[in-house]
Amino acid sequence: MEKKITVLPGDGIGPEVVAAAVRVLQVIAKRYKHDFQLGYAAIGGAAIDQFHDPLPEETIKMCKESDAILLGAVGGPKWDNNPAELRPEIGLLRIRKTFDLYANLRPVKAFPSLLDASPLKREVAEHVDLMIVRELTGGIYFGEKNRTQSEASDLNVYTREEIERIVDNAFALAKVRKGKLCSVDKANVLETSRLWRQIVEEKKVQYPEVTVEHNLVDSVAMKLITNPGHYDVVVTDNMFGDILSDEASVITGSLGVLPSASIRSDNFGLYEPVHGSAPEIAGAGIANPAATILSVAMMLRYSFNLQDEAAEIERAVSSVFDDGYFTADLVKDKARALTTDEWTDKVIAE
Amino acid sequence: MEKKITVLPGDGIGPEVVAAAVRVLQVIAKRYKHDFQLGYAAIGGAAIDQFHDPLPEETIKMCKESDAILLGAVGGPKWDNNPAELRPEIGLLRIRKTFDLYANLRPVKAFPSLLDASPLKREVAEHVDLMIVRELTGGIYFGEKNRTQSEASDLNVYTREEIERIVDNAFALAKVRKGKLCSVDKANVLETSRLWRQIVEEKKVQYPEVTVEHNLVDSVAMKLITNPGHYDVVVTDNMFGDILSDEASVITGSLGVLPSASIRSDNFGLYEPVHGSAPEIAGAGIANPAATILSVAMMLRYSFNLQDEAAEIERAVSSVFDDGYFTADLVKDKARALTTDEWTDKVIAE
Numbered sequence: 001m002e003k004k005i006t007v008l009p010g011d012g013i014g015p016e017v018v019a020a021a022v023r024v025l026q027v028i029a030k031r032y033k034h035d036f037q038l039g040y041a042a043i044g045g046a047a048i049d050q051f052h053d054p055l056p057e058e059t060i061k062m063c064k065e066s067d068a069i070l071l072g073a074v075g076g077p078k079w080d081n082n083p084a085e086l087r088p089e090i091g092l093l094r095i096r097k098t099f100d101l102y103a104n105l106r107p108v109k110a111f112p113s114l115l116d117a118s119p120l121k122r123e124v125a126e127h128v129d130l131m132i133v134r135e136l137t138g139g140i141y142f143g144e145k146n147r148t149q150s151e152a153s154d155l156n157v158y159t160r161e162e163i164e165r166i167v168d169n170a171f172a173l174a175k176v177r178k179g180k181l182c183s184v185d186k187a188n189v190l191e192t193s194r195l196w197r198q199i200v201e202e203k204k205v206q207y208p209e210v211t212v213e214h215n216l217v218d219s220v221a222m223k224l225i226t227n228p229g230h231y232d233v234v235v236t237d238n239m240f241g242d243i244l245s246d247e248a249s250v251i252t253g254s255l256g257v258l259p260s261a262s263i264r265s266d267n268f269g270l271y272e273p274v275h276g277s278a279p280e281i282a283g284a285g286i287a288n289p290a291a292t293i294l295s296v297a298m299m300l301r302y303s304f305n306l307q308d309e310a311a312e313i314e315r316a317v318s319s320v321f322d323d324g325y326f327t328a329d330l331v332k333d334k335a336r337a338l339t340t341d342e343w344t345d346k347v348i349a350e
Numbered sequence: 351m352e353k354k355i356t357v358l359p360g361d362g363i364g365p366e367v368v369a370a371a372v373r374v375l376q377v378i379a380k381r382y383k384h385d386f387q388l389g390y391a392a393i394g395g396a397a398i399d400q401f402h403d404p405l406p407e408e409t410i411k412m413c414k415e416s417d418a419i420l421l422g423a424v425g426g427p428k429w430d431n432n433p434a435e436l437r438p439e440i441g442l443l444r445i446r447k448t449f450d451l452y453a454n455l456r457p458v459k460a461f462p463s464l465l466d467a468s469p470l471k472r473e474v475a476e477h478v479d480l481m482i483v484r485e486l487t488g489g490i491y492f493g494e495k496n497r498t499q500s501e502a503s504d505l506n507v508y509t510r511e512e513i514e515r516i517v518d519n520a521f522a523l524a525k526v527r528k529g530k531l532c533s534v535d536k537a538n539v540l541e542t543s544r545l546w547r548q549i550v551e552e553k554k555v556q557y558p559e560v561t562v563e564h565n566l567v568d569s570v571a572m573k574l575i576t577n578p579g580h581y582d583v584v585v586t587d588n589m590f591g592d593i594l595s596d597e598a599s600v601i602t603g604s605l606g607v608l609p610s611a612s613i614r615s616d617n618f619g620l621y622e623p624v625h626g627s628a629p630e631i632a633g634a635g636i637a638n639p640a641a642t643i644l645s646v647a648m649m650l651r652y653s654f655n656l657q658d659e660a661a662e663i664e665r666a667v668s669s670v671f672d673d674g675y676f677t678a679d680l681v682k683d684k685a686r687a688l689t690t691d692e693w694t695d696k697v698i699a700e
């Protein structure tokens with residue numbers, strides 16, 4: 001298979017974890033005889049420094065000509081006081097909208113060997129295996145904004161089509177997973193939520209093998225902590241998804257190992273770790289590359305439909321943890337920690 | 351002191367827990383020689399059944415003539431399929447708006463003897479003592495809603511005055527607590543959040559003894575679980591407050607013991623437990639009355655400025671837990687559980 005991938009290392013530890021993930025990608029390419037052509041471009045703070053633009057035209061152009069995007073992370077204290085349009089995360093919001101990457105998938109799965117790092121009791125977190133499906137290009141993020149001296153407003157708006165397509169993604173995922181879908185809204189207060197709930201009800205007849213429940217966002221915010229094992233696929237809007245997916249990311253104690261995908265209808269997608277740019281450890285060579293490596297696995301699975309290759313990476317990462325190899329973020333005794341490169345070597349060896 | 355209190359028992363376990371709290375209130379009245387006059391009225395499902403209205407005029411009238419309101423809980427499966435305007439929780443939304451109860455205070459404090467019931471590890475939850483201050487009468491809850499065949503929208507809107515008053519409440523609370531305020535917004539995306547952040551910045555010069563941090567809602571959703579002990583007072587808007595206060599309510603494993611206050615500028619207020627109407631155990635006499643009893647303590651403190659009386663109730667509740675007395679929701683071995691009345695007797699004895 002021949003594929004073009006645009007690599008956007010970004011800021012902080014972004015370049016390091018991306019480099020590690022690219023090594024894994026190249027091993028897979030060689031082994032399965034694929035031809036992955038990589039092109040590098042700038043985003044976020046790095047792009048602001050170089051081009052005075054968090055998402056330069058050159059970057060957009062290269063992404064347009066490729067089949068998928070691999071992103072490291074954006075942001076850092078250096079740009080924290082920039083004016084709104086020159087903030088690194090604007091690059092992220094714009095790339096999502098430019099490429100219509102409406103389906104954000106964030107799987108959260110417990111690795112038994114990492115549960116000591118979880119804030120939750122082992123018995124609460126141990127069987128967690130859920131996927132948050134967040135609508136990523138609509139809602140209050142992109143609705144009309146207004147500001148006067150005495151007032152400010154943001155419009156939360158969803159069209160039927162926007163909801164239908166993300167709900168379809170979620171049902172399709174639930175179908176190939178454990179067959180359970182939880183749709184999250186605030187239908188007792190919001191009109192957008194009532195439309196959302198209605199569409200989920202309409203769609204469910206097309207997916208008889210999936211069990212659906214509707215749940216209010218406040219109640220899910222509780223249950224994600226008291227009983228996270230209850231969930232399989234959780235689908236929700238952009239704003240609720242932002243909050244709940246970050247909340248869910250701490251359940252298993254392994255924020256550093258969580259991947260994400262942001263996908264368009266034709267399966268073109270952007271893949272990035274859930275964690276941030278961690279400027280405090282940037283350049284030290286100690287960042288955990290697991291989340292980015294697992295993001296590459298998601299790319300293989302969702303954009304290229306290479307299921308075996310994806311599963312192989314996931315298996316390798318799992319085994320390395322089970323064998324007791326960790327980067328510094330996951331062990332108390334830092335002397336036992338592997339560097340980014342050493343840990344990546346273990347994955348490649350597997 | 352002479353005070354009129356309107357009691358709204360509501361649905362499910364509401365009447366039982368309210369009866370217990372009223373007993374405690376009467377003991378306090380006798381002991382400190384106060385004259386608390388109680389009037390009872392209907393709200394929620396009970397009011398729908400009786401008056402075909404979740405917040406009848408009679409109830410509004412009685413509340414207007416009183417100094418504070420004590421509420422049990424509203425809702426239940428009986429009314430779940432009612433049309434929108436005949437849903438029990440509409441009574442709640444309307445009473446908040448009618449009486450301009452804009453400041454919702456939700457303290458979350460760990461009781462060492464209850465931590466076994468927490469989903470979090472003991473060391474994560476044990477020093478938690480925080481207060482969520484939620485704006486309760488503005489934002490996306492009450493902004494303009496629209497709905498067409500193909501689209502739905504909700505307007506999130508805040509005036510400067512609405513934000514100023516809730517931020518003032520939060521600063522005043524932080525000042526008499528641990529002097530730390532965390533303001534939660536989504537300023538990297540929302541215009542309302544940018545106004546919010548600006549107002550917090552303006553106000554902070556008036557409260558030099560309070561340390562302020564701004565934090566994004568997604569990041570707080572994580573940190574509330576990974577490091578809840580970090581927080582003192584957390585202030586946020588109506589929608590974020592709904593989600594974060596419910597999330598925070600599970601930290602200490604004691605949802606059944608969390609009180610809340612919803613207050614107006616002149617200290618008139620509505621007091622209610624955080625938990626719901628628990629229809630599955632209604633009428634069994636086994637509900638945990640602690641949250642409602644502690645809500646009465648908040649009433650004494652915030653509406654009547656009776657600090658000693660409030661502290662005495664809080665001390666009594668704490669002692670009863672420390673002595674090992676619990677209702678069924680808090681013990682594994684149900685044979686050891688006290689009934690609502692027995693547990694209330696213990697509090698009164700203290």
Ligand SMILES: CC(C)[C@H](C(=O)O)[C@@H](O)C(=O)O
Pocket residue numbers: 089092093242538539568
């Ligand atoms: C950086 C920010 C705008 C972004 C969001 O809110 O979507 C981030 O929190 C995320 O979840 O990817």
Ligand SMILES: CC(C)[C@H](C(=O)O)[C@@H](O)C(=O)O
Pocket residue numbers: 188189218439442443592
């Ligand atoms: C019942 C509902 C409308 C209400 C809210 O969202 O405010 C409830 O969740 C609460 O927090 O008191």
